[in-house]
Amino acid sequence: MEAHIVSNAVVGVLLVGLAALVVGVRRSRLWSDAFREIWVRRRGAICVIALYLTVALLDSIAWVGGMADGKDAVARHQAQSLIDRLFVDSQERSYSAPLAAHEFYGGAPLERPGSHLLGTDLIGRDVFYLSLKGARVALLIGGLTSLLAIPLALLFGVPAGYFGGRLDDVVFFVMSTLASMPGLLLLIALIMVLGKSTLAICFALAVTGWVGFCRVARGETLKLRELEYVSAARALGVSESRILLRHILPNLMHLVIITFVLMFSGLVLSEAILSWLGIGVDGSWGQMIDQARNELSRDPVVWWNVAAAGAALFGLILSVNFVGDALRDTLDPRTIREAE
Amino acid sequence: MLAYLVRRLTYGVGVVFGVLLFLFVLFFTVTSPDDVARKALGERVPPAVIEQWKANHGYDQPLFPGPGAWTENMLFEHYRRMLTFDFGRSDADDTPIAQRIRSGMMPSLTLTLPLFGLSLLTAIPLALLVAFFRETYIDRLGVVISVLAMSVSILLYIIGAQYVVGRLLHWFPISGFDSDPQLIVRFLALPLLVGVLAGIGGDVRFYRTVFLEESNTDYVRTARAKGCGEGRIMARHVFRNSLIPLLTRIILAIPFLFMGSLLLESFFGIPGLGAITVDAIQGNDFSVLRTMVYIGSLLFVFGQIVTDLSYGLVDPRVRLE
Numbered sequence: 303m304e305a306h307i308v309s310n311a312v313v314g315v316l317l318v319g320l321a322a323l324v325v326g327v328r329r330s331r332l333w334s335d336a337f338r339e340i341w342v343r344r345r346g347a348i349c350v351i352a353l354y355l356t357v358a359l360l361d362s363i364a365w366v367g368g369m370a371d372g373k374d375a376v377a378r379h380q381a382q383s384l385i386d387r388l389f390v391d392s393q394e395r396s397y398s399a400p401l402a403a404h405e406f407y408g409g410a411p412l413e414r415p416g417s418h419l420l421g422t423d424l425i426g427r428d429v430f431y432l433s434l435k436g437a438r439v440a441l442l443i444g445g446l447t448s449l450l451a452i453p454l455a456l457l458f459g460v461p462a463g464y465f466g467g468r469l470d471d472v473v474f475f476v477m478s479t480l481a482s483m484p485g486l487l488l489l490i491a492l493i494m495v496l497g498k499s500t501l502a503i504c505f506a507l508a509v510t511g512w513v514g515f516c517r518v519a520r521g522e523t524l525k526l527r528e529l530e531y532v533s534a535a536r537a538l539g540v541s542e543s544r545i546l547l548r549h550i551l552p553n554l555m556h557l558v559i560i561t562f563v564l565m566f567s568g569l570v571l572s573e574a575i576l577s578w579l580g581i582g583v584d585g586s587w588g589q590m591i592d593q594a595r596n597e598l599s600r601d602p603v604v605w606w607n608v609a610a611a612g613a614a615l616f617g618l619i620l621s622v623n624f625v626g627d628a629l630r631d632t633l634d635p636r637t638i639r640e641a642e
Numbered sequence: 643m644l645a646y647l648v649r650r651l652t653y654g655v656g657v658v659f660g661v662l663l664f665l666f667v668l669f670f671t672v673t674s675p676d677d678v679a680r681k682a683l684g685e686r687v688p689p690a691v692i693e694q695w696k697a698n699h700g701y702d703q704p705l706f707p708g709p710g711a712w713t714e715n716m717l718f719e720h721y722r723r724m725l726t727f728d729f730g731r732s733d734a735d736d737t738p739i740a741q742r743i744r745s746g747m748m749p750s751l752t753l754t755l756p757l758f759g760l761s762l763l764t765a766i767p768l769a770l771l772v773a774f775f776r777e778t779y780i781d782r783l784g785v786v787i788s789v790l791a792m793s794v795s796i797l798l799y800i801i802g803a804q805y806v807v808g809r810l811l812h813w814f815p816i817s818g819f820d821s822d823p824q825l826i827v828r829f830l831a832l833p834l835l836v837g838v839l840a841g842i843g844g845d846v847r848f849y850r851t852v853f854l855e856e857s858n859t860d861y862v863r864t865a866r867a868k869g870c871g872e873g874r875i876m877a878r879h880v881f882r883n884s885l886i887p888l889l890t891r892i893i894l895a896i897p898f899l900f901m902g903s904l905l906l907e908s909f910f911g912i913p914g915l916g917a918i919t920v921d922a923i924q925g926n927d928f929s930v931l932r933t934m935v936y937i938g939s940l941l942f943v944f945g946q947i948v949t950d951l952s953y954g955l956v957d958p959r960v961r962l963e
Contacts, residue, residue, distance in 0.1 A: 475660065483942075495673050
């Protein structure tokens with residue numbers, strides 16, 4: 303199957319999941335109160351995140367054809383997202399400053415003078431367009447990695463904490479082993495061995511990232527296991543798997559949400575570092591910043607590429623961090639801090 | 643105490659063995675020695691040359707133990723080499739790895755030790771200050787600035803500092819290193835500045851929560867009730883009792899000082915272990931990378947044992963059993 307169809311399907315599934323989540327939250331008094339409080343405290347940051355999400359979404363829905371006859375004959379036969387379609391034929395030949403009419407070095411006239419809000423890069427691509435496309439990459443890295451790491455952590459952490467004994471020893475040993483390797487080095491080693499595809503990078507990030515949450519989940523399960531309602535359920539003859547699913551797991555959900563948000567910003571920042579080392583995801587803001595190595599030593603300096611990518615990265619991380627803080631304060635002031 | 647130490651050490655050795663197994667799986671089975679040879683020599687080399695290269699680098703034995711080869715296999719060799727610190731030669735350029743690590747340790751420490759000290763000396767007083775003014779605008783401002791500082795990628799700090807301080811103001815050289823103690827200060831100024839800036843947001847926030855948690859305890863209220871000044875409470879009661887979480891974070895960081903800083907070193911041209919690692923990444927040098935991961939985890943396990951033991955020293959209530 304073609305890549306864009308798979309990607310569209312994944313986006314559809316995610317949207318359905320999101321809708322189900324929203325319905326679930328609205329039904330529960332506890333959760334809707336918590337989210338109302340966060341909305342009141344962090345309205346601005348949530349709106350910024352929603353903006354990034356929208357851009358990423360617009361860039362994720364792609365289809366072939368339906369393009370006006372432009373100069374870009376190749377693009378007409380490839381899957382193009384909505385964002386791609388907005389910037390079709392925006393390619394110039396080389397650097398140009400924001401809203402300039404001429405190329406930055408040499409001064410040849412541009413094909414579309416004054417149309418490049420944030421200028422163009424080395425091979426003439428519109429920087430505004432690239433910055434918008436970076437949103438999808440960043441959310442993909444953060445989202446996909448969390449979708450891999452959090453279930454993994456729950457799968458190992460919860461039974462380890464609940465059943466204890468041999469199982470706990472084994473899980474704890476695996477966690478200590480993974481945690482004892484320096485995070486960034488382990489990440490690099492995994493990527494070099496597994497390859498540099500987006501999926502491999504997300505997998506590597508998940509392998510290095512799940513341990514922290516696994517420890518939290520195990521610790522919290524250890525506490526929950528001793529509570530009266532769990533003992534009561536056991537005394538009433540409820541099966542172990544049902545206790546895990548009905549009485550333990552729902553009480554870990556606030557931790558899942560906090561971890562997801564706090565992990566997210568760390569993951570996107572890690573990807574930037576990986577890009578810097580030459581093993582990042584294609585099209586990320588990190589790669590755009592990476593190019594600044596050469597651009598800032600030119601004369602006169604090309605500053606708009608790194609400025610745009612840096613600002614886009616900063617905006618996302620900042621708003622996620624602000625929301626993460628509010629979430630932590632509202633949902634759980636203690637547990638997560640202990641795990642840091 | 644002794645029994646605890648023995649048990650703790652045994653577990654540490656177990657973890658190191660686990661790490662070695664993980665590294666073996668990653669670097670010998672997921673990528674076979676043939677892949678490594680092809681990466682070093684190029685895709686289109688005759689099999690004989692690959693065999694020769696494998697023999698030269700000690701990769702020419704079967705991977706797993708089997709009949710007649712209980713000790714002559716890569717798994718055994720891998721453990722033997724790593725545990726005896728016989729790291730062999732680099733896959734990429736044939737230099738002895740142990741020698742490279744020895745030569746990289748000092749430059750790394752000249753960067754990381756002052757960086758570590760400076761970070762502590764700025765972050766802890768700042769956090770105490772912010773915690774002292776808790777629930778005022780100073781506290782809120784401090785938290786917002788911390789989150790702002792945390793949200794900037796370290797890459798932007800590096801690029802910004804190199805550009806503004808190095809290129810526009812010409813205060814310090816952009817990159818480089820020298821063993822002459824008078825010159826080294828000029829070379830280290832910029833990486834130190836960047837390192838402190840990049841870490842300070844997260845540090846201040848962490849220490850602040852630790853201090854705040856401690857100032858909500860009963861004995862702090864008692865101290866206040868009997869008329870202790872706020873400054874005295876912060877210094878004598880809150881700070882001293884916060885030492886346990888602080889120590890966990892601080893002692894655990896010490897072993898990693900040897901590893902250097904990947905980004906700062908490669909950026910500012912400091913020939914430390916971090917820069918060696920970055921070279922290994924760019925040169926597909928698996929042997930160096932795997933050695934660095936191993937050394938890192940050795941240091942971590944060691945640091946963790948020291949941390950656990952230090953609890954007993956700081957807090958007499960903790961019994962090590």
